[in-house]
Amino acid sequence: MFRRCAILFTSVSLFLLSGCENAKVSFTLAGSTAFQPFAEKLAEQYMATHKNVNITVQGGGSAVGIQSALSGAAQIGMADLVTLPEEAKALTATVVARDGIAVVVNPANKVVGLTTQQIRDIFNGKVKNWKEVGGANAPITVVSREAGSGTRSSFEQIIRDITLTKDALIQDSNGTIRETVANDANAVGYLSHGMLNDKIKAVKVDGQVCTTESILGGKYLLVRPIYLLVKGEASLEIKGFIDYILSVEGQQTIKTSGLIPAK
Amino acid sequence: MKLIGEKGVRAILLGIAFSALSALLLIALFIMSEGLPFMFRYGLKGFLFSSEWQPQAGKFGIFPMVVASLWVTLGAMAIGAPLGVAGAVFLTEFVPRAVMRVVKPTIELLAGIPSVVYGFIGVIVLAPLIRGHLGGPGLSVLAGSVVLGIMILPTVISISIDSILAVPQSYREGSLALGATTWQTVHMVTVKAARSGIIASIILAMGRAIGETMAVIMVAGNAVKIPHSPLDSVRTLTANIALEMGFATGLHRQALFATGVVLFLVIMILNVLAGLAIRKRVGKK
Numbered sequence: 014m015f016r017r018c019a020i021l022f023t024s025v026s027l028f029l030l031s032g033c034e035n036a037k038v039s040f041t042l043a044g045s046t047a048f049q050p051f052a053e054k055l056a057e058q059y060m061a062t063h064k065n066v067n068i069t070v071q072g073g074g075s076a077v078g079i080q081s082a083l084s085g086a087a088q089i090g091m092a093d094l095v096t097l098p099e100e101a102k103a104l105t106a107t108v109v110a111r112d113g114i115a116v117v118v119n120p121a122n123k124v125v126g127l128t129t130q131q132i133r134d135i136f137n138g139k140v141k142n143w144k145e146v147g148g149a150n151a152p153i154t155v156v157s158r159e160a161g162s163g164t165r166s167s168f169e170q171i172i173r174d175i176t177l178t179k180d181a182l183i184q185d186s187n188g189t190i191r192e193t194v195a196n197d198a199n200a201v202g203y204l205s206h207g208m209l210n211d212k213i214k215a216v217k218v219d220g221q222v223c224t225t226e227s228i229l230g231g232k233y234l235l236v237r238p239i240y241l242l243v244k245g246e247a248s249l250e251i252k253g254f255i256d257y258i259l260s261v262e263g264q265q266t267i268k269t270s271g272l273i274p275a276k
Numbered sequence: 277m278k279l280i281g282e283k284g285v286r287a288i289l290l291g292i293a294f295s296a297l298s299a300l301l302l303i304a305l306f307i308m309s310e311g312l313p314f315m316f317r318y319g320l321k322g323f324l325f326s327s328e329w330q331p332q333a334g335k336f337g338i339f340p341m342v343v344a345s346l347w348v349t350l351g352a353m354a355i356g357a358p359l360g361v362a363g364a365v366f367l368t369e370f371v372p373r374a375v376m377r378v379v380k381p382t383i384e385l386l387a388g389i390p391s392v393v394y395g396f397i398g399v400i401v402l403a404p405l406i407r408g409h410l411g412g413p414g415l416s417v418l419a420g421s422v423v424l425g426i427m428i429l430p431t432v433i434s435i436s437i438d439s440i441l442a443v444p445q446s447y448r449e450g451s452l453a454l455g456a457t458t459w460q461t462v463h464m465v466t467v468k469a470a471r472s473g474i475i476a477s478i479i480l481a482m483g484r485a486i487g488e489t490m491a492v493i494m495v496a497g498n499a500v501k502i503p504h505s506p507l508d509s510v511r512t513l514t515a516n517i518a519l520e521m522g523f524a525t526g527l528h529r530q531a532l533f534a535t536g537v538v539l540f541l542v543i544m545i546l547n548v549l550a551g552l553a554i555r556k557r558v559g560k561k
Contacts, residue, residue: 076523154413159498160331161523182415182509183498185519196404197414 038250043071044078044091045163046186047112047205048239051270052091058266059257066250072186075163079104082242088251090242093163093205095170097240104242109258111273113206114168114235115215115223117191121198124148126217129172129234135201138178143199155181156193156202167237168203203235207272228273238275307540311533323534329500329516331524336531338538340502344417344510345486347503348496351421352428352485357478359425360432361467364474367433368440369462380437387430395494398423403495412507415497420510423491428481435480439473440466472553479550483543489514513539 042052049072056068073081075092079101082090090104093112116132118124124147127135134140135153144150157177158165164187169175184190187204194200195212206223209215215223218234227233241255257263264274280288315323318336326337363383367376398419407414443466451461467474497509498519511519517532517539524532 073522080523080525159519161520179501180499180509182413183500183511183519185493189494192399193415196399197407200413 037065037067038248039067039069040088040248040251040254041069041071041081041086042089042091042241043073043081043087044242045075045093045239046072046188047093047164047207048091048110048272049186051110051207051267051272054270055258055263055266056254058262059254063250063253066254068254074159074161074185075166076161078163079242082244085244088243088248089255091239092242093167093237093239095167095237097242101242104244105247106240106242107255107259108238108275109241109255109263110239110267110275111228112237112239113223113228113233113273114164114171114203114237115206115209116201116203116218116235117194117209117213117215118201119194119198120212120214122148122214124216126220128219132218133172133175136172136175136177136181138180151199154197154200156190156197156200157181157183158187158190159183159185163237164203164205168235171235171237205272207270209271225268225271225273236273239272304540307533307536310530311535311537314527314530314534315537318531318534323531324538327502331520331528331531334527336527336534338513338516338531338535340500341511341513341516341535342538343502344496345512345514347417347506348420348424348492348510348512349482349485351417351506352424353478353482355421355425356428356432356481356485360429360477360481361436361474363429364433364436364440365462365467368437369458369466376437380434383430383433385430386426387434391427391488391491392494394423394427395491398491398495406507410507412505413497413509415495415509416507417496417503417510418506420492420496420512421506423495424485424488427488427491428485431481431484432477435477436470436474439470439477442473443469476550476553479546479553483546483550486546487514487539487543489518493518 042056049070052070056070060066060068071087075094078087078090078092079098081087082104083100092101097106116127122143124143127146131140131146135146136155136157138155140146141153142150143153155178169177182193184193187208190202190204191208191210191213194202206215206225206228209223217223221227221233223233223235228236241258243251243255247255258267259275264276268274323336323338324342325339326335327339328335328337329340367379399415402419402422403414403416405414406412406416406419410418447465447469448461451465452458456464492512493515496512496515498511498515499509500511501508503510513535517535520528521532
């Protein structure tokens, strides 16, 4: 009996202890769902060359990023906001990339471009039918993000005077907005330029297309920086990762993945 | 192992049982301590009956969410309860016992499917179907009700089958001996006798439907408005908490805890009712 217990105990503890790798440093990034896929890619590349670091990337939205960095739940917060709010003043912010916000509709939608005023009216609920902005006779389904989203805050801050209509569908990440607009012929939403694909169509805003060139050229209106926020003194590993993202290699990855480099 | 002995084992088991109970009590206390002060400071009437949910402006009216939870749950019951009870009756009374013994565990497997998978299927298959054939955005009360209705089927069927099987065979034999047909026996005698167990299963399923979060966030649309038709998009109480908890601070966070208190109380009441119904069944015998 005792021997059986001893064997069981030893095997269980060995099994549990095998999870402890040789003093690996772990840290977590949390926040912007716009930057999340790119952060994951950069983390993968960084971990491939730095075996002693373990990086986890979570989403949740820019406000979650700021809260997590402040509370310590995450070591690095990701926020894609035009201006950082009051509470983020206590954090050190580094711009690692820039991103455009594309206004997207379903590929089946005839509309090719919208003015800022039209966008404002659609998201306020004043314009309710696609025919009022040059599309088919169909009701507009407005899709937006939850209140803590950096993409939403930036969008509403740049377009100005938006009180989101009560009929708007709310989705919780850039990815789910893309899916919703891709599945609904009458939907309109907004998401990060880096998340565009052929399932949705970006419309021109005030005559400008949402491409890397027009964003870099300063012509496209909806642009915001992506911040990495750290509380207090950044540890060696965290600084190493942020420096990697800002390095030529990291910025090249950002560029080829569809985002805009920081400079 | 005489070291521990009888008294020791009893103490250990008592400790383990109490730890489970105390975990529940601690959770309840925590939610109440965060949520109740807010409810009384903000005003119960304003909280429960106002339609303005604008945390940035300090307005915390959860009425649209309460109505949404009610509609979605009632819809789920309308779909899940009849299908579930009918399924249970069919499996116990109209099909060989061997078939039931194979089908029942298979249906119970449905209960093991994660709710996010249900939500996924709802988004990819159900919402486009509703949008194409019935109109509206597709992500709606109807989508939520259908997905929830299917999710609660295992609960209803499983417990109803157990209740119907618990009806003494003598009831059925007596009814048939008096000349009733199988169907007459089923709906006038057997189901009536199993009634309290079936009602208990429905109430428990209702508790599950009200508490469901992930599937509802994915298929109900999350618009903060009072629905006027099953094709409108809605946000339930659970979805509201899940969407905003990550970044809520201060009063906003307390308001979400208060929403949690409301949910907690509703589900507690439903469980107590279910318990009473089950006790009535045992008492009847």
